[in-house]
Amino acid sequence: MTSSATTCLACAVRGQPLVVGEVLGDDALAERLRVSGLWPGALVELLGTAPLGGPMLFKLHGFRLALRRNEAERVTANLAAPAGNLTGSAGAEKNA
Amino acid sequence: MSHGGSAVVRGSAGGEASSARTVALVGRANSGKTSLLMFLTGSAQRPINFPGTSVERSESEVQVGSVRLRVVDLPGIAAMQAISKDEEVTLEFLRNTGVDRPEVVCAVLDASKLSIELRLLRQLHALGLPIVVALTKVDVAAAEGNPVDVDNLRRALGLQLVPVDGRLGHGVAELRTMLGSDAALLSRPDSQAQSSTWQPPASKSTRRSMTDRIDAWLLHPLLGPVVLFGVLVLLFQLVFRVAEPFMAVVEDGQGLITGWLESVLAAGAMRSFVIDGLVNGLGSSLLFVPQIALLIAFVTMLEASGYMARAVFLLDRLLRCFGLSGKSFVPLTSSFACAIPGILASRILTDERDRLATIAVSPLMSCSARLPVYIVLLAAFFPPNQAGFLLMVMYLLGIVAAAVVAFVLRRTILRGGSSILAMELPVYQRPRLRVVARHAWTAVREFLRTAGTVILAATVGVWALGYFPRPVELHEKFERQRAAVPAGDAAEAALANIDAAESQAYLEQSWLADMGRAVQPVFAPAGFDWRMTVGVLAAFPARELVVPTLGTLHSLGEVEASDDAGAESVVRLRDALRDARGPDGKPVMNGLVALAAMAFFALCSQCVSTLAAIRRETHSWFWPVFTFSYMTVLAWLVAVAIYQIGSLLGYGLA
Numbered sequence: 001m002t003s004s005a006t007t008c009l010a011c012a013v014r015g016q017p018l019v020v021g022e023v024l025g026d027d028a029l030a031e032r033l034r035v036s037g038l039w040p041g042a043l044v045e046l047l048g049t050a051p052l053g054g055p056m057l058f059k060l061h062g063f064r065l066a067l068r069r070n071e072a073e074r075v076t077a078n079l080a081a082p083a084g085n086l087t088g089s090a091g092a093e094k095n096a
Numbered sequence: 097m098s099h100g101g102s103a104v105v106r107g108s109a110g111g112e113a114s115s116a117r118t119v120a121l122v123g124r125a126n127s128g129k130t131s132l133l134m135f136l137t138g139s140a141q142r143p144i145n146f147p148g149t150s151v152e153r154s155e156s157e158v159q160v161g162s163v164r165l166r167v168v169d170l171p172g173i174a175a176m177q178a179i180s181k182d183e184e185v186t187l188e189f190l191r192n193t194g195v196d197r198p199e200v201v202c203a204v205l206d207a208s209k210l211s212i213e214l215r216l217l218r219q220l221h222a223l224g225l226p227i228v229v230a231l232t233k234v235d236v237a238a239a240e241g242n243p244v245d246v247d248n249l250r251r252a253l254g255l256q257l258v259p260v261d262g263r264l265g266h267g268v269a270e271l272r273t274m275l276g277s278d279a280a281l282l283s284r285p286d287s288q289a290q291s292s293t294w295q296p297p298a299s300k301s302t303r304r305s306m307t308d309r310i311d312a313w314l315l316h317p318l319l320g321p322v323v324l325f326g327v328l329v330l331l332f333q334l335v336f337r338v339a340e341p342f343m344a345v346v347e348d349g350q351g352l353i354t355g356w357l358e359s360v361l362a363a364g365a366m367r368s369f370v371i372d373g374l375v376n377g378l379g380s381s382l383l384f385v386p387q388i389a390l391l392i393a394f395v396t397m398l399e400a401s402g403y404m405a406r407a408v409f410l411l412d413r414l415l416r417c418f419g420l421s422g423k424s425f426v427p428l429t430s431s432f433a434c435a436i437p438g439i440l441a442s443r444i445l446t447d448e449r450d451r452l453a454t455i456a457v458s459p460l461m462s463c464s465a466r467l468p469v470y471i472v473l474l475a476a477f478f479p480p481n482q483a484g485f486l487l488m489v490m491y492l493l494g495i496v497a498a499a500v501v502a503f504v505l506r507r508t509i510l511r512g513g514s515s516i517l518a519m520e521l522p523v524y525q526r527p528r529l530r531v532v533a534r535h536a537w538t539a540v541r542e543f544l545r546t547a548g549t550v551i552l553a554a555t556v557g558v559w560a561l562g563y564f565p566r567p568v569e570l571h572e573k574f575e576r577q578r579a580a581v582p583a584g585d586a587a588e589a590a591l592a593n594i595d596a597a598e599s600q601a602y603l604e605q606s607w608l609a610d611m612g613r614a615v616q617p618v619f620a621p622a623g624f625d626w627r628m629t630v631g632v633l634a635a636f637p638a639r640e641l642v643v644p645t646l647g648t649l650h651s652l653g654e655v656e657a658s659d660d661a662g663a664e665s666v667v668r669l670r671d672a673l674r675d676a677r678g679p680d681g682k683p684v685m686n687g688l689v690a691l692a693a694m695a696f697f698a699l700c701s702q703c704v705s706t707l708a709a710i711r712r713e714t715h716s717w718f719w720p721v722f723t724f725s726y727m728t729v730l731a732w733l734v735a736v737a738i739y740q741i742g743s744l745l746g747y748g749l750a
Contacts, residue, residue, distance in 0.1 A: 001564070002114065006362065008663055016711060028446075028516065029516050029518070031175075031177065032174070032446070032516050032518050034175065035174040035175040035215075036212075036518055036520075037209070037211070037212040042199035047308070047311065047315075048311070048312075048315050048316075048317075050315070050317075050320075050409055050410050050413060051317040051318070051320070051321060051410070051413070052413050052414075053413055054414075055412050055413070055422070055517055056411070057311075057315065057409065057521065061209050061210075061211045061212050062208055062209050062210075062211075062237070062240055062241075062242045063208060063209040063212075063240075063520055064307075064311075064520060064521040064522075065518065065519070065520055065521075066405075066408075066409045066410065066412075066517060066518070066519050066520070066521055067517065067518055068517045068518075069517065071517060071518055073170055
């Protein structure tokens with residue numbers, strides 16, 4: 001996949017909105033993620049994380065979506081920073 | 097037009113069916129369909145604030161003017177393709193072309209997440225059916241900082257649209273009228289283009305909503321789990337403490353009825369049948385009603401408030417260690433009341449292997465029918481301070497066993513597969529008392545139905561096996577003893593003793609005793625005598641039978657002395673268990689045997705209804721047979737281990 005996205009939802013940081021790039025794959029999980037509102041351009045924000053590496057809670061389209069880490073890793077994203085801050089974020093390296 | 101319409105209806109006594117109209121309620125999970133149906137048709141459904149709780153399609157009818165509306169509530173769908181089992185139900189119904197096909201789609205859209213709802217609406221257009229939009233949660237949208245302009249939306253969509261409040265019922269009358277009107281049949285998007293491009297204005301609000309503020313506490317990495325633990329402790333405390341006074345009332349009632357019957361009926365088979373069989377059997381079942389009602393009410397409140405979804409979020413990581421999903425928490429919690437709703441609720445699990453593992457371990461949760469067994473045995477052999485602790489141990493035993501079994505299953509016959517969590521956490525809402533009460537009543541009604549049929553029949557059967565045969569020689573022997581009692585002050589006590597000895601002698605030679613003695617060797621390594629063995633055997637159809645059976649066994653074997661207001665049936669059974677002696681005069685029960693018996697009842701599969709539910713939900717005979725086998729073997733092994741290890745430590749029977 002030649003995605004221009006620089007990070008993924010699993011690397012989200014609280015208080016730093018992300019813009020969804022795409023959902024990787026075409027299995028049932030990918031399908032579920034797409035119909036859950038994770039389509040390209042959707043604005044997503046991390047609200048919190050469950051303890052001990054549990055699921056992550058995101059806000060998008062005005063509602064709250066809980067995703068496991070491996071689920072959040074399927075979704076590429078860009079920083080929604082107002083300035084052109086698209087390079088060199090800490091999460092970029094983790095995104096294979 | 098309307099004149100003509102009513103004329104048709106008046107003339108339709110011959111059976112014109114054209115005035116019936118099938119409406120399909122369609123929407124995403126948790127969009128408020130089920131509560132809407134309740135207000136639309138007045139049917140007793142159970143709407144709750146947990147995604148995917150309409151696990152079965154349900155329908156009810158209502159008359160609107162000349163049209164008879166048949167409203168079908170379908171499980172929530174996210175798109176026009178099925179990912180989970182319940183979504184298949186919906187799509188199948190929407191796409192069928194037979195007599196059952198829907199004529200109007202009522203799309204239930206949640207105003208608080210319009211952009212995602214409109215995607216579904218666009219897919220629904222492809223069905224080619226008229227669509228009426230019911231817009232729910234307009235208040236939630238406003239509270240979350242994204243108010244909706246209803247008129248603007250209606251114009252943009254080009255469809256009939258009615259804002260409704262699924263919690264309070266506002267707007268439902270308008271929706272009902274709309275669904276029954278001719279306008280509903282014409283409600284098709286006139287210009288596809290506009291409704292497929294229109295998007296709600298993006299949220300500009302950065303204000304934290306009430307739900308965000310509550311979540312900051314309840315989903316806090318440290319505080320969240322603490323609160324969750326507190327909620328679970330509260331659940332059990334509430335169920336056990338609050339239910340006690342109610343149970344006392346039920347027992348008092350049973351005592352009064354027993355006393356009255358004894359004064360009306362002559363001693364003999366009839367009296368024994370009515371009191372020891374009917375009243376004792378039914379009374380012992382009715383005792384659980386308060387607990388079942390409370391437990392269901394509490395679980396419903398957890399779901400309706402939105403907290404249940406948070407518990408799933410917090411527990412997902414932990415439950416995955418055992419091969420389950422966070423969503424398994426919902427069926428497993430329901431199983432503390434009864435495994436059957438738990439097994440039904442497991443449909444929310446999207447992964448088939450998760451679902452099967454959850455179904456297989458749900459019956460290990462100590463359901464409310466096990467509680468009376470624990471209470472009677474604990475009260476007989478342990479001081480109150482130890483009893484409370486041991487009660488918790490019994491519940492933990494089931495939970496630990498469930499974790500181990502799930503772990504093993506997911507690494508053997510249910511290996512592989514990655515389940516999906518991806519779930520919405522709903523906005524917090526105040527639970528509606530009416531909904532909670534309805535939900536509890538439904539559960540109680542189901543239980544009473546079982547109690548009135550299966551339990552009653554089985555209790556009567558146990559009574560008959562324990563009462564017959566009645567050899568004449570035995571009767572004559574005790575008659576001779578009675579005749580020999582000298583008149584005087586001591587006569588009454590002496591006669592009572594003879595009565596007791598006679599009842600005991602009859603029981604010892606009954607068919608039930610023969611059966612118990614025949615099977616007893618199997619349970620001898622666990623320390624069970626023939627009476628406890630009979631209790632175990634009688635419990636296989638339903639474990640509600642344990643206490644009535646033990647009660648019947650011990651009340652058949654003693655004089656029914658209910659003059660002490662009769663309220664102490666459990667106390668009576670407790671004393672009887674403690675005082676039971678074998679032929680050699682030694683006690684047949686002690687604390688260790690009671691512990692082994694409780695562990696057996698905690699782990700054993702003793703409920704035909706549960707096995708039937710597993711058969712229905714898995715569409716296979718393998719799972720009920722497997723569940724029954726592994727639970728029974730596990731229960732026997734643990735009971736034997738407890739008794740044997742305890743005996744080695746010197747706690748066995750002398």
